[in-house]
Amino acid sequence: MGYKTVIGLEIHAELSTETKMFCSCTNAFGGEANTHCCPVCMGLPGALPVLNKKAVEYAIKAGIAFNTKINTKTRMDRKNYFYADLVKGYQISQDTIPLCGEGYTEIEIEEGTKRVNLQRIHIEEDTGKLTHTMDGDTLIDYNRAGVPLIEIVTKPDMNTPEEARLFLEKLRATLKYIEVSDVKMEEGSLRCDVNINVVDTETGLKTNITEIKNLNSFRGAVKAMEYEEKRHIDTLKQGQNTLKETRRWDEVKGETISMREKGDTADYRFAADGDLAAIEIPEEWVNEIRNSMPELPHHKKERFVKEYALSEYDAGVLTASKALAMFFEDTVKLLDDPKLVSNWVMGDVLRRLKDDDVEIEDTKLSPKDLSQLIALVKSEKINNNTGKKVLKEIFDTGKDPETIVKEKGLIQISDESQVREIVEKVLEDNKQSIEDYKSGKDRALGFLVGQVMKISRGKANPQLANKMILDIIKEKY
Amino acid sequence: MDITKLTAIETKEIIKKRELSVKELIGSYLDKIDSVDKEINAFITLNREEALKNAEKLDKKIKNGQSLGALGGLPIGIKDNIVTKDLKTTCGSKMLENFIPPYDGKVVEKIKKEDGIILGKLNLDEFAMGSSTETSYFGETKNPINMEMVPGGSSGGSAAAVKAGEVLLSLGTDTGGSTRQPAAFCDVVGIKPSYGLVSRYGIVSLANTLDTVGVLGKDVEDAAFFLSTLTGFDPLDSTSSESAKGETIRESIVNKNDINTIKGMKVGLPKEFFQTEIDKGISREVNKAIKILESLGAEIEEISMPYLEYSLAVYHVIVAAEISSNLARFDGIRYGHRSEDYNTLDELYINSRTEALGEEVKRRIMFGTYYLSKSNANSHYERALKIRRLIKEDFDRAFGKYDILLSPTSPILPFKFGEKMTNPLSMYKADLFTVPVNLGGLCAMSIPCGYENGLPVGLQIIGDRFKEANIIKAGLALEGGLKNGI
Amino acid sequence: MVTKEQIQQIASLCKLKYTEGEIDEFAKNFSQVLGYMEKLKEVDADNVEPLYFISDHVQRFREDVVGESLQREDVVKNTTEEQFGYFKILRIVE
Numbered sequence A: 001m002g003y004k005t006v007i008g009l010e011i012h013a014e015l016s017t018e019t020k021m022f023c024s025c026t027n028a029f030g031g032e033a034n035t036h037c038c039p040v041c042m043g044l045p046g047a048l049p050v051l052n053k054k055a056v057e058y059a060i061k062a063g064i065a066f067n068t069k070i071n072t073k074t075r076m077d078r079k080n081y082f083y084a085d086l087v088k089g090y091q092i093s094q095d096t097i098p099l100c101g102e103g104y105t106e107i108e109i110e111e112g113t114k115r116v117n118l119q120r121i122h123i124e125e126d127t128g129k130l131t132h133t134m135d136g137d138t139l140i141d142y143n144r145a146g147v148p149l150i151e152i153v154t155k156p157d158m159n160t161p162e163e164a165r166l167f168l169e170k171l172r173a174t175l176k177y178i179e180v181s182d183v184k185m186e187e188g189s190l191r192c193d194v195n196i197n198v199v200d201t202e203t204g205l206k207t208n209i210t211e212i213k214n215l216n217s218f219r220g221a222v223k224a225m226e227y228e229e230k231r232h233i234d235t236l237k238q239g240q241n242t243l244k245e246t247r248r249w250d251e252v253k254g255e256t257i258s259m260r261e262k263g264d265t266a267d268y269r270f271a272a273d274g275d276l277a278a279i280e281i282p283e284e285w286v287n288e289i290r291n292s293m294p295e296l297p298h299h300k301k302e303r304f305v306k307e308y309a310l311s312e313y314d315a316g317v318l319t320a321s322k323a324l325a326m327f328f329e330d331t332v333k334l335l336d337d338p339k340l341v342s343n344w345v346m347g348d349v350l351r352r353l354k355d356d357d358v359e360i361e362d363t364k365l366s367p368k369d370l371s372q373l374i375a376l377v378k379s380e381k382i383n384n385n386t387g388k389k390v391l392k393e394i395f396d397t398g399k400d401p402e403t404i405v406k407e408k409g410l411i412q413i414s415d416e417s418q419v420r421e422i423v424e425k426v427l428e429d430n431k432q433s434i435e436d437y438k439s440g441k442d443r444a445l446g447f448l449v450g451q452v453m454k455i456s457r458g459k460a461n462p463q464l465a466n467k468m469i470l471d472i473i474k475e476k477y
Numbered sequence B: 001m002d003i004t005k006l007t008a009i010e011t012k013e014i015i016k017k018r019e020l021s022v023k024e025l026i027g028s029y030l031d032k033i034d035s036v037d038k039e040i041n042a043f044i045t046l047n048r049e050e051a052l053k054n055a056e057k058l059d060k061k062i063k064n065g066q067s068l069g070a071l072g073g074l075p076i077g078i079k080d081n082i083v084t085k086d087l088k089t090t091c092g093s094k095m096l097e098n099f100i101p102p103y104d105g106k107v108v109e110k111i112k113k114e115d116g117i118i119l120g121k122l123n124l125d126e127f128a129m130g131s132s133t134e135t136s137y138f139g140e141t142k143n144p145i146n147m148e149m150v151p152g153g154s155s156g157g158s159a160a161a162v163k164a165g166e167v168l169l170s171l172g173t174d175t176g177g178s179t180r181q182p183a184a185f186c187d188v189v190g191i192k193p194s195y196g197l198v199s200r201y202g203i204v205s206l207a208n209t210l211d212t213v214g215v216l217g218k219d220v221e222d223a224a225f226f227l228s229t230l231t232g233f234d235p236l237d238s239t240s241s242e243s244a245k246g247e248t249i250r251e252s253i254v255n256k257n258d259i260n261t262i263k264g265m266k267v268g269l270p271k272e273f274f275q276t277e278i279d280k281g282i283s284r285e286v287n288k289a290i291k292i293l294e295s296l297g298a299e300i301e302e303i304s305m306p307y308l309e310y311s312l313a314v315y316h317v318i319v320a321a322e323i324s325s326n327l328a329r330f331d332g333i334r335y336g337h338r339s340e341d342y343n344t345l346d347e348l349y350i351n352s353r354t355e356a357l358g359e360e361v362k363r364r365i366m367f368g369t370y371y372l373s374k375s376n377a378n379s380h381y382e383r384a385l386k387i388r389r390l391i392k393e394d395f396d397r398a399f400g401k402y403d404i405l406l407s408p409t410s411p412i413l414p415f416k417f418g419e420k421m422t423n424p425l426s427m428y429k430a431d432l433f434t435v436p437v438n439l440g441g442l443c444a445m446s447i448p449c450g451y452e453n454g455l456p457v458g459l460q461i462i463g464d465r466f467k468e469a470n471i472i473k474a475g476l477a478l479e480g481g482l483k484n485g486i
Numbered sequence C: 001m002v003t004k005e006q007i008q009q010i011a012s013l014c015k016l017k018y019t020e021g022e023i024d025e026f027a028k029n030f031s032q033v034l035g036y037m038e039k040l041k042e043v044d045a046d047n048v049e050p051l052y053f054i055s056d057h058v059q060r061f062r063e064d065v066v067g068e069s070l071q072r073e074d075v076v077k078n079t080t081e082e083q084f085g086y087f088k089i090l091r092i093v094e
């Protein structure tokens, strides 16, 4: 018995333009309620929309990044429905001719590279925000109404929640790379709806598609998909089918909850918006945008492999975030040892970023700091372990490595007579270990080196100590 | 002398020569309104204090030797579906009974900039849906020519106010004839400019691919001059045209006394128009007018435009569809009437809208919702848009050959109140000749051309897009011809 | 012929309400007008491109430059219920 999960995603990303989609109100996040509003974004009688050029440009950028066809002749349509967060009784969106048509992107799964196809990317306006008070009243803030969005719709090409997660990661990284969206889920600038169902591969029976709405974190999205995947399979196992419905993810309960059944009744009465003239995108403009595109993650990855002789894996990790890739390259510019820099970044630097859940640009560590630090280790002024301690100190205080080393007296002791003095004392005090070593227990050597490091408070050059211990044992014992 | 009998151009001269202060002028008009508007009911809102204050300001300007703008001191009325900052804008509906816009429409801004004085907001069919000004929540407007008759609509208040001497110039709107038909019914001149010549920013949308602002005045020169102060590309209206310029209009007025301006002008008479059922008196007067133009040197020919007969049906579908979407914003949440009786969001919508929108408005919203719904959009809405193209192409062909086209403005004379309210189809037919002009985005003028039983008859002069100069030239010639008894 | 149910369904889409009594009358009127619209089917328009826009120019985009917004008091001044600068709807049960 086998089951195949089928997942399609619909992602709304707010574009990081200066102004809203159809008016010159600021597109800044937050602000006091209803202070980023004008006749246009409030849908006041008589007001008319005028399309923001930057929003179109950003959507085209996204289209290019996801290899879509750009429809140079298109238009805006009205999607008619009523809701309290919608000011005009319709959303200005795109129906039959999206600005960006079919496209694709690739994700790296265990079995190799997988292509996820996109149905479309279209532009539309965001809605206001409702807050429900303790008294049960509803308060409405329209600051977000009219903020430009792109809606990205995939084909149902993902077969596990993990694949969906990889796609979402890829999408987020890409939108961030090309600088068209802040992609901050917690601020609502990236929102994701999931369509999921399951097929019994033997009988060919399929469950009805469930739509999961209002997912506000990737983790939540994955958990919701895992939950639904199981629910659909269980339903099939019981010889039943799921309802065609919309559900939401309840983070606290760890389950999805039915919101409404999805009849065939949704009738948005799409029609061209006559307030906005026909849209024609000059071919030259698309080319201009294409030429001004920043290097995309997968191109950067290929370049890193070639230029810096990194492994596919390392290059992949380093280019997953634009900031991290830039940090790496800037560090290499100051210290021409890509492999070594990569080791440091992939190791202690990334670990720290993960622990603190921050991006590299939000930390106190600069490429200059890291290059200095690596130089200190490379020149054996400090040893590797001390280097790690210094790195932590930079993250915590922002001081530069030289200063830290100086202030804490961490310079490595490489002076032979100084090290010899310590080694002799250690051997004197640990005769048993010498015997052990001689009788073939290699571990004893490690212990002795450790003692030397302990007495020197970590400053002794470990290689030197190692060599000297062997020399002296040979000489004296 | 009754100052309110003068034209706008004449009044401008008097102000310029300082024979009268702006305050005295505005005072006379306010007096006129006080004496006649109780009966006519052209005004929904009177802007008395503001108007007097602005008049004083202009007088001060004159005193200081500054020159006034093009509309310097002229008393102007504005149809109440054009938004005015801090001045109530109701659209003739209970829905917007207390709505005070926080901004000015573009045309209002222009009038203010050119020193026009806004006397108030004029009555209309609710949300401009109608041809008789009977559906206004604020009562019907009477026709100054005959108080038993409707003034036409939807800009009935705008036409009546000009005819009654309550304002010198007025703004209407024209979606299917709403400026021209009341102009014809009230014996004044009304111009519907080409779609895109005047910004729609601040015009409360009825059907946004058909709506234009309209101007009304006592004669062709007044109306044309007024129009020339309102044109121009507006960055806030993406449908306004960059070729929208007032110069050609002003130039066409300059030559107003040259009787030869229409010599050789090619005039088409769409035979489909003249073959329909037209009031006999209207036919007679319109034919006389055509003869006058011919005698002034115009070359008249009959033409055929096969798709014209579908205009009303096409218009009905498109207007209803656009209305249903445009009026969805009136949901009682951000402005407008909110029902006190609701427990759910849906009830808030339904009760607010049902309580505050009139019968005709609701009917058209219903039709439009039907036409746009999934199962009907192809057979109705899309089909209507296709035939709209065919009608437009009919016009394109006609204007390849002719400078202007002529028809009666309306097939029927002003009618009695209540006469056509029961049958919506018969009411729609009042717009038979005006509707195609909006479908084609063209310009047209209604100009008085005679009387039948004491009721006025209007001639419609249609011009190609942005060829306002042609209809103005023809209008001036006809006016001159009628005056001189040609 | 349009049924009463269809009328109810359209009304619910556009958030209007007709009483039972009104609906009969309305359905009749509706059918009458739709009958008139049948006229459109006479035209062979299958290969005609629908005319979505009457302006024959294409859109001129707006530059992405911040302008003035309204004062908040002007944004909320026409609403029935307002609180802390928010629009307010009272106790709706969803």
Ligand SMILES: [Mg+2]
Binding pocket: A012, A093, A124, A151
């Ligand atoms: Mg969407």
Ligand SMILES: [Zn+2]
Binding pocket: A020, A023, A024, A025, A036, A037, A038, A039, A040, A041, A042, A146, C069
């Ligand atoms: Zn705005």
